[in-house]
Amino acid sequence: xxxxxxxxxxxxxxxxxxxxxxxxxxxxxxxxxxxxxxxxxxxxxxxxxxxxxxxxxxxxxxxxxxxxxxxxxxxxxxxxxxxxxxxxxxxxxxxxxxxxxxxxxxxxxxxxxxxxxxxxxxxxxxxxxxxxxxxxxxxxxxxxxxxxxxxxxxxxxxxxxxxxxxxxxxxxxxxxxxxxxxxxxxxxxxxxxxxxxxxxxxxxxxxxxxxxxxxxxxxxxxxxxxxxxxxxxxxxxxxxxxxxxxxxxxxxxxxxxxxxxxxxxxxxxxxxxxxxxxxxxxxxxxxxxxxxxxxxxxxxxxxxxxxxxxxxxxxxxxxxxxxxxxxxxxxxxxxxxxxxxxxxxxxxxxxxxxxxxxxxxxxxxxxxxxxxxxxxxxxxxxxxxxxxxxxxxxxxxxxxxxxxxxxxxxxxxxxxxxxxxxxxxxxxxxxxxxxxxxxxxxxxxxxxxxxxxxxxxxxxxxxxxxxxxxxxxxxxxxxxxxxxxxxxxxxxxxxxxxxxxxxxxxxxxxxxxxxxxxxxxxxxxxxxxxxxxxxxxxxxxxxxxxxxxxxxxxxxxxxxxxxxxxxxxxxxxxxxxxxxxxxxxxxxxxxxxxxxxxxxxxxxxxxxxxxxxxxxxxxxxxxxxxxxxxxxxxxxxxxxxxxxxxxxxxxxxxxxxxxxxxxxxxxxxxxxxxxxxxxxxxxxxxxxxxxxxxxxxxxxxxxxxxxxxxxxxxxxxxx
Numbered sequence: 001x002x003x004x005x006x007x008x009x010x011x012x013x014x015x016x017x018x019x020x021x022x023x024x025x026x027x028x029x030x031x032x033x034x035x036x037x038x039x040x041x042x043x044x045x046x047x048x049x050x051x052x053x054x055x056x057x058x059x060x061x062x063x064x065x066x067x068x069x070x071x072x073x074x075x076x077x078x079x080x081x082x083x084x085x086x087x088x089x090x091x092x093x094x095x096x097x098x099x100x101x102x103x104x105x106x107x108x109x110x111x112x113x114x115x116x117x118x119x120x121x122x123x124x125x126x127x128x129x130x131x132x133x134x135x136x137x138x139x140x141x142x143x144x145x146x147x148x149x150x151x152x153x154x155x156x157x158x159x160x161x162x163x164x165x166x167x168x169x170x171x172x173x174x175x176x177x178x179x180x181x182x183x184x185x186x187x188x189x190x191x192x193x194x195x196x197x198x199x200x201x202x203x204x205x206x207x208x209x210x211x212x213x214x215x216x217x218x219x220x221x222x223x224x225x226x227x228x229x230x231x232x233x234x235x236x237x238x239x240x241x242x243x244x245x246x247x248x249x250x251x252x253x254x255x256x257x258x259x260x261x262x263x264x265x266x267x268x269x270x271x272x273x274x275x276x277x278x279x280x281x282x283x284x285x286x287x288x289x290x291x292x293x294x295x296x297x298x299x300x301x302x303x304x305x306x307x308x309x310x311x312x313x314x315x316x317x318x319x320x321x322x323x324x325x326x327x328x329x330x331x332x333x334x335x336x337x338x339x340x341x342x343x344x345x346x347x348x349x350x351x352x353x354x355x356x357x358x359x360x361x362x363x364x365x366x367x368x369x370x371x372x373x374x375x376x377x378x379x380x381x382x383x384x385x386x387x388x389x390x391x392x393x394x395x396x397x398x399x400x401x402x403x404x405x406x407x408x409x410x411x412x413x414x415x416x417x418x419x420x421x422x423x424x425x426x427x428x429x430x431x432x433x434x435x436x437x438x439x440x441x442x443x444x445x446x447x448x449x450x451x452x453x454x455x456x457x458x459x460x461x462x463x464x465x466x467x468x469x470x471x472x473x474x475x476x477x478x479x480x481x482x483x484x485x486x487x488x489x490x491x492x493x494x495x496x497x498x499x500x501x502x503x504x505x506x507x508x509x510x511x512x513x514x515x516x517x518x519x520x521x522x523x524x525x526x527x528x529x530x531x532x533x534x535x536x537x538x539x540x541x542x543x544x545x546x547x548x549x550x551x552x553x554x555x556x557x558x559x560x561x562x563x564x565x566x567x568x569x570x571x572x573x574x575x576x577x578x579x580x581x582x583x584x585x586x587x588x589x590x591x592x593x594x595x596x597x598x599x600x601x602x603x604x605x606x607x608x609x610x611x612x613x614x615x616x617x618x619x620x621x622x623x624x625x626x627x628x629x630x631x632x633x634x635x636x637x638x639x640x641x642x643x644x645x646x647x648x649x650x651x652x653x654x655x656x657x658x659x660x661x662x663x664x665x666x667x668x669x670x671x672x673x674x675x676x677x678x679x680x681x682x683x684x685x686x687x688x689x690x691x692x693x694x695x696x697x698x699x700x701x702x703x704x705x706x707x708x709x710x711x712x713x714x715x716x717x718x719x
Contacts, residue, residue, distance in 0.1 A: 003326055004234055005247075005259040008266040010227070011273055014309055016317035019060035021068035026056030028072040029079045036133065037126040038083045044090055044126075045083065052323040055079050061314030062192075063307070066199040073137060074195050080130040081157070081188060087127055089240060102659070105158050111135055112151045114144060142198065145205040150194040156185035159580065172243070172647070175640040177591055178584065179249045180222060180545055185580070186244070187228070189221030193308060200307035201300035207291055211531070212283035213301070215546065219276035220308045222545060224315055226269040230262055231325035253636070268544070271622065273312070274363075275543040280305050282534075290471070362621060363541045368610030372627060374696040375602040378635030381642045384678040386686045387433035388426075395425035395440045402445055403452075406501065407494035412712035413456050417702060421692040424448045430683020431560070432676070442505060446563065449498045450525065450556045456495065457529040458609070460712050462536050470533050474526045481519040484512050506563075521558035528553035532613050541612050541621040548591065554613065555597065557590040560680070571666040572673070579660075581652040588645040589677045593684045595638045599631065600688040603696060608703040642681075649674050 019025075030050060033039055039047055059075040066074070092101035104127075111120050111132040116139065123129035139147050174182065184190060197203060207213055229236075229246035236242035246268075250261040284305065288298050320327050389395075403409050403419055428435070428443040435443060461470040473495075480488050480499045491497035499522075507515045528550055535542055542550070552558070576582060598605075598615040605611035620630035653674070657667050692698040 003328055004238065005262045007230065007327070008263050010266065010316060011270040012313055012316050014313045016061050016313040017064035017310065019064045019066065019071055021071045022056055022060035024068045025059055025071045025075040026054070029056055029075040032076050032133075033079050033083070036080075036130045038079070038130065042087075042126055044087050050079070053082065054318075054322055055082065057321065058315070058318040061317050062311040063196070063199045064310055064314065070199055073134075074199060076130075077134055077138075077195060080127070080134060081191070083130065084127050084158070087125075108158050109151070109155055112154060114147050114151065116140065138198065143202060143205070145208065146194070146197060146202050149208065150191070153191040153194050157188045157191050159185075173252045174244070174249055175637065175644055176249055176253055177548055177637065177641065178588070178644055179244070179246060181584075181587065182580075183225045183244070183246070184218065184221045187221065187225040189224040190217055192224065192311065193217045193220060196307040196311060197304055200303040203301060203304055204293065204297040207287060207293065207297075207301070210287055210291075211527070212279055212287045215279045215283070216276060216305060216308060218549075219272045219279065219546075220312065222272040223269050223276070223312055226265050226272070227316060227319065230265055230269075231319040231327060233258075233262070234326040235324065253640070267622070271543045272545060275546050276308070278540075362624070363543075364539055366539060366541050366612055366617070366621065368539075368612070369607060372603055372607050375600055375604075375694065376628065376631050377599060378631060378638075380596070380635075380685060381639040382682060382685055383642070383646065384682040386430060386682045387679065388683075388686075389429040389433050389435050389440050391435070391437040391440045392425055392429040394437060395428065395444050396423070398441050399425055399444045399448060402441075403448055406449075406498040408448070408452050408498065411456075411494050412707045412710040413459055414452060415707045415710075418707070419448070421698055421702065422448075422451060423687070423691045423693075424451060426690060427683060427687040430686050431680050433679060433683075442502070443563070445498070445502055446506075446559070449495070449502060450559065452498070453495055453526065454529065454554070454556075456712075457533060458536060458611070462533055465537055467530070467533055467537060470530050474530055477526050478519070478523050481507075481515075481522060483515045483519055518559075518562050521562045524553045524558050525556045535612060539612070541618060544618050544622050547613065547615065547618045548594075551594040551598075551613070551615065552587070552590045555590065555594045557586075557594070561586060561590075571663065571669045573660065573662075573666070576656070576660055576662070576666070576670070579656055581648055581656045585645060585648040585653070585674070585677065588641045588648065589681055591641045592638055592645065592681055595634055595641070596685060596688060599634060599638070600694045602627075602631075604694055604699055604703075608699055645677070645681075 030047070033045075033050055039045055039050065055078045056075050059071055059078055063071060063074055088101065088104070092098075092104065107121065107124075107128065108131060111123070111128060112135050113120060116136065120132055121128075123132050139150075142150075203213055226246050233245055233247045236245050237248050246265045247258065247261045250256070250264050251258055254261065254264070256264075284301060287293075288301065293301070319325050400416060400419060403414070409415055409419065424447040425440065425444040428440055428447055432439065432443055457470060461467065461473070476489055476492070476496060477499055479486075480491070480496050481503045482488055488500055489496065491500055507518065510518070531550055532554060595615050602614060602616050605614050606617060611617075615634050616627065616630045619625070619633045620627065623630070623633070625633075653670065657670065662670070688694060
């Protein structure tokens with residue numbers, strides 16, 4: 001069969017190494033698969049299938065340094081996960097049978113108890129038998145924290161198969177952002193990262209959830225999945241009828257050829273690997289210092305990082321050799337040995353390194369303050385009607401007084417003119433049109449506090465290149481939010497004063513758990529401002545995927561969602577909010593609003609502020625295209641995210657309600673939450689259209705800079 005595209009140059013600077021225990025792992029996994037019932041008689045695999053796929057070789061390449069027993073166990077896990085995938089395809093995707101697929105998936109978590117003394121059901125098929133056996137053999141040597149994280153990754157891997165099945169049933173192809181998010185879960189690389197810990201060293205619990213470790217895992221995952229999409233396109237799309245493949249997603253989004261889509265997928269893959277290296281060499285060492293990790297903990301993180309790196313190079317080598325994938329002409333007899341024939345570009349190392357160097361350099365070569373003219377606006381798909389609170393005018397007057405009392409108009413960042421140009425009560429009035437006057441004031445003040453902080457950090461800390469001071473200020477802001485009656489610091493500036501006051505009013509009557517959730521949301525936002533500063537000091541335009549995901553944090557999305565959920569009471573179980581469809585709904589709404597802000601603020605940020613955190617600029621930098629072209633890409637992505645929001649609300653949420661057997665009260669609460677998100681998006685679009693903050697005439701008069709004759713004092717708290 002002719003290959004649908006030529007494999008591109010792959011950025012892979014680390015040579016693959018082969019574990020010497022490969023034959024032992026092959027023999028063990030074959031016997032184990034037969035014992036679990038995965039071979040003859042399963043209807044899925046025969047011995048020849050297992051031999052051809054050669055998962056022992058995969059694990060020997062991806063875990064080159066572990067001992068024989070560990071390699072055999074890890075190989076069994078991979079035999080199990082690939083068998084699960086093929087079994088689910090044959091039993092539920094080809095049919096397709098959603099109800100039976102869900103019943104199958106619902107049983108599997110029962111075989112992964114955190115407490116090994118807990119009873120498990122009797123396995124009813126090879127998938128259940130394999131999982132029960134593997135779990136019992138693996139977890140005794142790992143901590144409870146690892147067990148919990150690995151169980152969650154395994155459940156994501158299993159459950160998001162339903163997302164793929166639903167898309168197949170509907171003939172629906174995901175948009176690029178949705179695809180990257182969901183592929184991480186269903187593709188299994190976060191699960192693979194857990195096995196890397198098993199083979200190398202456990203990540204310390206104190207940093208397992210931190211941004212640097214999360215980014216290492218996510219960039220590893222994205223690169224693994226995108227590489228797999230390139231090699232498996234022919235098998236998945238042309239043979240199996242899959243529509244969950246990155247090449248197909250980009251073909252559809254851009255309306256381009258398969259070859260162009262494949263080349264773009266590879267560009268994203270390369271960018272994710274660059275992000276992995278950047279994080280490992282800059283953010284991880286800073287994290288170790290900040291958290292005071294011991295020498296042993298630092299060594300564990302380093303071993304884990306190297307393990308992820310080994311997996312990338314080993315996984316690539318296996319794809320070149322396995323019969324499971326499209327690799328004609330690309331197979332090498334040994335790592336880094338140049339082949340001949342079609343596909344040899346995949347091993348052209350000189351071209352690979354030259355291309356990768358150019359891409360890496362481009363991220364640091366942006367010239368700030370280029371004149372771009374008034375921001376161009378695309379056609380916005382906005383299906384929801386705007387409503388405004390009748391208390392708007394009063395909220396405007398009261399916000400001015402509050403910001404004066406907090407000191408926000410006296411520090412040289414804002415004055416009344418800048419506050420009026422932002423007109424934050426107009427935003428609040430659209431976000432919550434049914435709010436009481438008191439609730440509208442609180443919402444306006446939270447918006448003012450967050451917008452002030454977002455302006456303050458780059459002006460005060462960025463201009464002075466004071467990253468350490470920004471980190472200290474961020475730590476103090478976190479201390480201003482007591483969860484269980486802790487003492488708060490004496491406020492040293494307007495941000496601290498405003499946060500202490502808002503926190504006391506907002507959390508009165510909250511449980512400690514609810515306060516903790518809200519505090520985490522504020523911390524995510526303030527810590528993301530430090531991430532922006534770090535990029536600003538390096539003049540580094542972010543990787544596109546990292547930017548889109550961090551943009552949710554810099555926009556304060558977790559904070560606004562936490563405030564939205566407060567109004568819907570306890571009728572909705574927390575696990576519903578954590579479910580894939582609800583997170584998909586929320587992220588689609590958030591991304592629409594974030595990208596909308598970037599479109600409106602392009603001139604303000606690029607021309608007047610010298611900013612690099614703007615989606616249009618990120619797209620321009622990644623594709624090497626001009627402003628109008630970058631804007632079209634961002635506009636298309638915005639509108640597809642809105643269409644995804646509509647799709648989830650109309651099709652996925654009703655199924656979710658039935659899956660959780662929600663009461664009518666809970667269903668009504670969720671319908672109210674969806675309406676809140678609709679108001680949120682409509683209100684944000686209206687606010688951007690109406691306010692002076694982003695308009696060219698206002699920018700020419702009051703470009704975002706210090707208040708005249710009043711530069712702010714250094715924000716270094718005393719004591």
